[in-house]
Amino acid sequence: MPRPEEAAPHVSAIRGSVYSALGHKLAAHKGEVFPFHVGDTWLEPPHGCLMQDLLQSEWPDLNRYTQPHGMKRLLEALVTRVKARTGEHVGTDNILVTGGATAGLSNAAGAVISPGEEVLILAPHWPLIDGIVRCYGGRPVPVPFIGVADSPESAVEVVREHLTERTVGLYMSTPNNPTGQVLSRPIVEALVAWAQREDLWIFSDEVYEDYVFEGEHTYARPLAPERTFSVHSFSKALGMAGYRCGFITGPAPIMAELRKTHTHSVYSASTPAQVAALRALEGSGTAWIEAARELYRQAGEGAAKVLGVPKPEGSTFLFIDVKEKLDERGLAGFLDDCANEGLFAAPGPSFGPYPEHIRICYTATRPDNVRRGVLILARLLGRTVSEET
Amino acid sequence: MPRPEEAAPHVSAIRGSVYSALGHKLAAHKGEVFPFHVGDTWLEPPHGCLMQDLLQSEWPDLNRYTQPHGMKRLLEALVTRVKARTGEHVGTDNILVTGGATAGLSNAAGAVISPGEEVLILAPHWPLIDGIVRCYGGRPVPVPFIGVADSPESAVEVVREHLTERTVGLYMSTPNNPTGQVLSRPIVEALVAWAQREDLWIFSDEVYEDYVFEGEHTYARPLAPERTFSVHSFSKALGMAGYRCGFITGPAPIMAELRKTHTHSVYSASTPAQVAALRALEGSGTAWIEAARELYRQAGEGAAKVLGVPKPEGSTFLFIDVKEKLDERGLAGFLDDCANEGLFAAPGPSFGPYPEHIRICYTATRPDNVRRGVLILARLLGRTVSEET
Numbered sequence: 001m002p003r004p005e006e007a008a009p010h011v012s013a014i015r016g017s018v019y020s021a022l023g024h025k026l027a028a029h030k031g032e033v034f035p036f037h038v039g040d041t042w043l044e045p046p047h048g049c050l051m052q053d054l055l056q057s058e059w060p061d062l063n064r065y066t067q068p069h070g071m072k073r074l075l076e077a078l079v080t081r082v083k084a085r086t087g088e089h090v091g092t093d094n095i096l097v098t099g100g101a102t103a104g105l106s107n108a109a110g111a112v113i114s115p116g117e118e119v120l121i122l123a124p125h126w127p128l129i130d131g132i133v134r135c136y137g138g139r140p141v142p143v144p145f146i147g148v149a150d151s152p153e154s155a156v157e158v159v160r161e162h163l164t165e166r167t168v169g170l171y172m173s174t175p176n177n178p179t180g181q182v183l184s185r186p187i188v189e190a191l192v193a194w195a196q197r198e199d200l201w202i203f204s205d206e207v208y209e210d211y212v213f214e215g216e217h218t219y220a221r222p223l224a225p226e227r228t229f230s231v232h233s234f235s236k237a238l239g240m241a242g243y244r245c246g247f248i249t250g251p252a253p254i255m256a257e258l259r260k261t262h263t264h265s266v267y268s269a270s271t272p273a274q275v276a277a278l279r280a281l282e283g284s285g286t287a288w289i290e291a292a293r294e295l296y297r298q299a300g301e302g303a304a305k306v307l308g309v310p311k312p313e314g315s316t317f318l319f320i321d322v323k324e325k326l327d328e329r330g331l332a333g334f335l336d337d338c339a340n341e342g343l344f345a346a347p348g349p350s351f352g353p354y355p356e357h358i359r360i361c362y363t364a365t366r367p368d369n370v371r372r373g374v375l376i377l378a379r380l381l382g383r384t385v386s387e388e389t
Numbered sequence: 390m391p392r393p394e395e396a397a398p399h400v401s402a403i404r405g406s407v408y409s410a411l412g413h414k415l416a417a418h419k420g421e422v423f424p425f426h427v428g429d430t431w432l433e434p435p436h437g438c439l440m441q442d443l444l445q446s447e448w449p450d451l452n453r454y455t456q457p458h459g460m461k462r463l464l465e466a467l468v469t470r471v472k473a474r475t476g477e478h479v480g481t482d483n484i485l486v487t488g489g490a491t492a493g494l495s496n497a498a499g500a501v502i503s504p505g506e507e508v509l510i511l512a513p514h515w516p517l518i519d520g521i522v523r524c525y526g527g528r529p530v531p532v533p534f535i536g537v538a539d540s541p542e543s544a545v546e547v548v549r550e551h552l553t554e555r556t557v558g559l560y561m562s563t564p565n566n567p568t569g570q571v572l573s574r575p576i577v578e579a580l581v582a583w584a585q586r587e588d589l590w591i592f593s594d595e596v597y598e599d600y601v602f603e604g605e606h607t608y609a610r611p612l613a614p615e616r617t618f619s620v621h622s623f624s625k626a627l628g629m630a631g632y633r634c635g636f637i638t639g640p641a642p643i644m645a646e647l648r649k650t651h652t653h654s655v656y657s658a659s660t661p662a663q664v665a666a667l668r669a670l671e672g673s674g675t676a677w678i679e680a681a682r683e684l685y686r687q688a689g690e691g692a693a694k695v696l697g698v699p700k701p702e703g704s705t706f707l708f709i710d711v712k713e714k715l716d717e718r719g720l721a722g723f724l725d726d727c728a729n730e731g732l733f734a735a736p737g738p739s740f741g742p743y744p745e746h747i748r749i750c751y752t753a754t755r756p757d758n759v760r761r762g763v764l765i766l767a768r769l770l771g772r773t774v775s776e777e778t
Contacts, residue, residue, distance in 0.1 A: 007646035008503045008525075014649045023456075038454065044445065045452050051661045054440040056433065063434050064631045065427065067412075099488055099633070099655045106654045110524055114397045115504050131653040135499055136397075137526065242453045242660030244488070244633075257396035260403045264520040265495045266488045270659040271631030272440045 010115070014131040015350075025339040034373030036360035037344040039177065039316060042367075043239040043295070046288035049276045059275055066271050068263040070097025070247070074278045078247055081281060085209075086219040093252040096262055097245065097277075099269045101207045101233035103262070104248030106132050108229045110261040111254060112168065112201055113138040119169040119203070120162050122146065123352030124319055126177045126205060141167070142352040146179045152190030159191065163198060170195045172220070173205035175212055175314025178351050178359035180300065182313040188218040196224050207233035207246070208315040210289045213297040215313055226251050234277045236316070238285055239292070243273035296363050303362040303374045308383045316363040319348075323356040325381055331355055334380075341376050399504070403520040404739075414728040423762030425749035426733040428566065428705060431756075432628040432684070435677035438665045448664055457652040459486025459636070460663045466670045467636055474598075475608040482641045485651055486634065486666075488658045490596045490622035492651070493637030495521050497618045499650040500643060501557065501590055502527040508558040508592070509551050511535065512741030513708055515566045515594060528555070531741040535568045541579030548580065552587060559584045561609070562594035564601055564703025567740050567748035569689065571702040577607040585613050596622035596635070597704040599678045602686040604702055615640050623666045625705070627674055628681070632662035685752050692751040692763045697772045705752040708737075712745040714770055720744055723769075730765050 006012075026035060044050070056062055069075065075092040082090045098104040105128075113119065115137030121129055122145040133140040143162050149155040159170065172191060174183035183191075195202050204220035209232065221230040229250040235241035250258065280288070296316055304311040309320060322334055329336070331347055335358065338345055348357030360377070362370050395401075415422060433439070445451055458464065464481040471479045487493040494517075502508065504526030510518055511534040522529040532551050538544040548559065561580060563572035572580075584591050593609035598621065610619040618639040624630035639647065669677070685705055693700040698709060711723055718725070720736055724747065727734055737746030749766070751759050 007500050007643060010503070011500050011646050011649060014653065016645060016649060040453060050445045051440040051443040051451055052445060056439045056441060062440055062631060063629050064429060066631065099659070102656045103654060111396050111400050114399070115526060128653055128656070131649060135650055135653050137504060240452050242451060242455065242657070244655060244657070244659040254396060256405060257400050260400060260405060260520060261524055264403065264517055264524050265492060265654055266633060267491045267517070268631070268633070270488070270633040270662055272661055273659055 010134050010137045014134050022335060022339045022344055026344050029339070029342045031342055032369070032372065034343040034365065034369060034376065036362070036364050036370070036373060037346045038364060039236065039361045040241055040364045041236070041239045041292070041316070042363065042365050043292055045239045045276065046280050046284040048279050048283050049238070049240065051272060051276070054272055054275055062271055062275060064271065066268045066274060068268045069259055070095070070269065071271070071274045071278065074274050077278055077281045082249060086222050088222045088225065090249060091252070094249050094255060095247055096255055096258050097247050097269050097274060098262060099244040099246070099266055099273070100235055101205070101231045101246040102128055103244070103266065103269070104231045104246050105129065105203060105205065106135065107258045107261040107265065108203060108248060108250065109133055109138065110136050110265070111257040116166060117168040118164060118166045119171055120159055120167060122172045124176070124178050124354055124357070125171065125352055126173055127346070127350040129171055129205070139166070144353060146176055146181050149187065152186045155187045155190050156194045159194060167198070167200060169201035169203055171203040171205065174218065175208040177208065177315050178317045178319040178346070180312030180315045180317050180319070182212055182215045183218065184215065185218045188220055189223060192220055192223040192228070196227065200227065202228040204228055204230045206230055207236050210237045211293055211296055211316060212314040213293070213300065213312065221249060234280065237289060238277070238280050240273070240276060243270065243276055245269055245273035245277045295367070299362045299367055299370055303360070303370060306374045306378050306383070307381065317359050317361050319351070319357055319359050321357055322381060326356060334358070337380060338377065341380070343373050343376050399523050399526045403523050411724060411728045411733060415733055418728070418731045421731055421758070421761065423732040423754065423758060423765065425751070425753050425759070425762060426735045427753060428625065428750045429630055429753045430625070430628045430681070430705070431752065431754050432681055434628045434665065435669050435673040437668050437672050438627070438629065440661060440665070443661055443664055451660055451664060453660065455657045455660050455663060457657045458648055459484070459658065460660070460667065463663050463667045466667055470670060471638060475611050477611045477614065479638055480641070483638050483644060484636055485644055485647050486636050486658050486663060487651060488633040488635070488655055488662070489624055490594070490620045490635040491517055492633070492655065493620045493635050494518065494592060494594065495524065496647045496650040496654065497592060497637060497639065498522055498527065499525050499654070500646040505555060506557040507553060507555045508560055509548055509556060511561045513565070513567050513743055513746070514560065514741055515562055516735070516739040518560055530556070533742060535565055535570050538576065541575045544576045544579050545583045548583060556587070556589060558590035558592055560592040560594065563607065564597040566597065566704050567706045567708040567735070569701030569704045569706050569708065571601055571604045572607065573604065574607045577609055578612060581609055581612040581617070585616065589616065591617040593617055593619045595619055596625050599626045600682055600685055600705060601703040602682070602689065602701065610638060623669065626678060627666070627669050629662070629665060632659065632665055634658055634662035634666045684756070688751045688756055688759055692749070692759060695763045695767050695772070696770065706748050706750050708740070708746055708748050710745060711747055711770060715745060720747070723747070726769060727766065730769070732762050732765050
C-alpha cells in the first residue's frame with residue numbers, strides 16, 4: 001500500500017496537461033505567437049483594480065488572511081449582486097468566496113462526491129471539470145449534448161440515457177466553453193426539472209454569464225435552489241484571471257460543508273484578489289463589462305466570419321471542426337502544423353469525445369494579433385478569405 | 390445515493406470551525422481585543438512587497454494566469470533557495486508553487502492518499518492537517534509525540550505503535566505548531582529512517598523553518614528525497630499570509646501528479662502573490678526575516694516568562710496546559726472566561742487529544758497588545774506576575 005513514486009490511482013488517471021502538449025513549441029517559436037489555447041483576455045482589469053491601486057494605508061489588512069468564508073464586505077456585496085441578477089434572496093451563508101471558479105467547483109465536488117459516484121457532464125465541456133471530479137474519486141461521464149439536443153424533450157432524452165444508480169450530479173455550462181453556444185431557457189428549465197426528479201446535484205458553471213451576444217443567460221439556481229451550485233468568476237468577467245477570485249452559491253446546509261473543503265484546501269482566497277473584486281463590484285466593473293462585451297462580440301464575429309463558422313452566441317471561444325484537414329497524423333499533426341506557424345489551439349479531446357475539433361479563444365490576445373492568427377488558421381483550413389477581413 | 394443537503398460522509402466528519410467557536414464574541418467585544426487564536430504576524434511584508442509596489446507597467450502579466458506549475462522566474466529562484474538551505478540539487482520539476490502551504494499539503498494529500506488509507510500525525514499538530522487528510526477519504530491518526538518521545542529510540546517506538554497495514558504516510562512539523570518545540574536532528578533522522586524502512590510517504594511541514602530561536606532546523610528531504618514532501622510558506626516567513634503563496638518540494642515523478650491536483654483545485658497560485666514572493670526572495674526578504682526572528686524571539690520569551698512556561702524554541706506559538714484552572718464547564722468555560730476579557734485562544738482539541746490545553750500566537754498582534762493580553766491570561770491562570778513584565 002505505501003508506495004512512493006506511485007500516486008493514488010484516481011489521480012494517475014487524470015490527464016496531465018489538459019490544454020496542449022505543445023508548450024515547448026510555444027516557448028521556442030521565433031516570430032509572432034498566437035496563443036489561442038488558453039482562455040484569457042488581453043484587457044487590463046477595471047480602473048482602480050490594479051494591484052498598484054490597492055494602498056496598504058487604505059486596506060491595512062491586505063497582507064492578512066480573511067476569514068475562510070470570504071471578506072465580510074465582499075460577501076455582502078455579492079448578496080446584493082446575486083439578488084440583482086437572479087432575483088434570488090440569498091444570504092452570506094449561501095455564498096463562498098473562492099480562489100477562482102475552478103476552486104469553487106473543486107470545493108463543491110469535494111464536498112458532495114464520494115468515490116465511485118458519477119457526474120454527468122454536458123459536452124463539449126470545460127476541460128478541467130473532468131479532472132475535478134476524478135480528484136475526489138468520482139467518475140466523470142461526458143454526455144455529448146451541444147449540437148445534439150435541440151429541444152427540451154431531446155435534452156432530457158440525451159441525459160437520461162447516461163443515468164445510472166451511481167449518478168449524483170449534472171454539470172452544465174452556459175454560455176458554453178468551448179462552443180460559444182447559449183442554452184435556451186426552455187432547455188435549462190427542462191434539465192433542471194429532470195435533475196430535480198432524479199434527485200441530482202446541479203453544478204451550473206456560469207462564468208461567462210456577462211458575455212452573451214445573442215439570446216439571454218438563464219440562471220439555474222432560482223429554478224432549483226435546494227440542489228444547485230452556481231459558479232462565478234471574476235477572472236473572465238473582469239480581466240483578473242491571475243488574481244484568482246471567484247465565488248460559488250449553493251444551498252446553505254451544504255455550503256457549510258464547502259467552507260470546510262475550502263478551509264482545508266487553501267484556507268482563504270487571496271486577500272488582494274478579494275479587494276480587487278470588491279472594488280470592481282462597487283466601482284467601475286459594470287461599465288468595464290459593457291465595453292468588454294462589445295469588444296469580445298466584435299472579436300468573435302470577426303473570427304467566425306474569417307473561419308466560415310457560425311458566429312458565437314456567447315463566451316470567448318470557437319470550437320471548430322477540422323476533420324477535413326486531418327491526415328494520417330490525426331489531430332496532433334494538424335495542431336503541430338498550427339504550432340509551426342506560431343498558432344496554438346486547444347485539442348478537441350480536452351473537451352470530451354471530439355478528436356476532430358480544436359478550440360480557440362478569440363479574446364486571449366489583442367484584436368490585431370487575433371486577426372492575424374485567425375487568417376493563418378483559415379489558410380491552414382483551406383477556407384477562402386475575403387479581402388475585407 | 391443522490392441526496393441534496395447531504396455531504397460526502399468523509400467531509401461531514403470534518404470539524405467546522407477548527408480554530409474557535411468564539412468568533413461572534415470577538416466581533417462583539419467592547420474594548421481591547423487580543424486575537425491570539427490565529428497564527429499570524431503584526432508585521433507588514435518586506436520593503437517592495439506590498440501590493441501597491443507591484444506596478445502593472447513593470448509586471449504586465451500581473452492580472453493573468455501563470456502556468457499552473459508556478460511562475461518560471463519564481464521556480465528558478467526557489468531552486469536556488471532550496472540549494473542554499475538544504476544543499477540539495479533540485480530542479481523545477483521537484484517544486485510546485487501553491488496558494489500557501491495549506492494548498493501544498495492539500496495537493497500532496499490529494500495526489501497520494503486513497504480512501505481508507507491512514508496518515509500518522511505527530512501531535513500536538515497543526516489543526517488543518519486532520520481535515521486535509523479527511524478531504525480525500527484518508528484517516529488521520531494522531532500520535533501524541535511532543536513531550537512523549539525524547540530520544541531517537543523512543544521516537545520510533547511511539548510511531549511504530551500506530552502503524553497498521555493501511556498506513557501510507559507520516560506527517561511531522563518542526564519547529565512545531567502549536568508547541569514551539571524544535572525536533573532535534575537525531576530524532577528527525579530516526580523518524581525518516583523508520584519511514585523509509587516502512588515505505589511511507591513523509592509530509593514534512595517546515596513553514597516555521599526561519600523561526601528557530603534555539604537549536605537548528607533539520608531539513609527532512611535531503612535524508613529521504615525519494616519519499617519526502619517538504620512544505621514551505623511565504624505567509625509566516627514574510628508576513629504575507631493573506632497573499633496566499635507557498636511551495637512544496639518532492640520527488641519529481643509524484644510532483645507531476647501534484648501538478649494535476651493543483652491545476653484542478655485552483656489552476657495557478659495568485660500571480661501578484663507569486664510576484665511578491667519573488668521580490669522578497671530577490672530583495673529584502675532575508676533582512677526582514679533576520680529582524681522578524683529577533684522580534685518574535687523577544688515576544689515569545691516575554692510571553693513565556695509572564696505565563697511561567699518554558700520559552701519557545703521556535704515557531705510563533707505557546708501551547709499551555711490550563712488543567713489547574715478548569716472547572717465543571719471544562720475547556721469551553723475557560724475559553725469563555727478568556728473571551729469575556731477580549732482574549733481569544735485556540736482550544737487544545739484542535740491540535741489532537743489535548744482537552745486541557747490552549748494555544749496562543751504571540752506574534753498575531755503588536756507586542757504591546759500581546760503583552761497586555763498575556764498579562765490577562767496570566768491572571769486568569771493564577772500565575773504570579775513580576776512587576777518587571
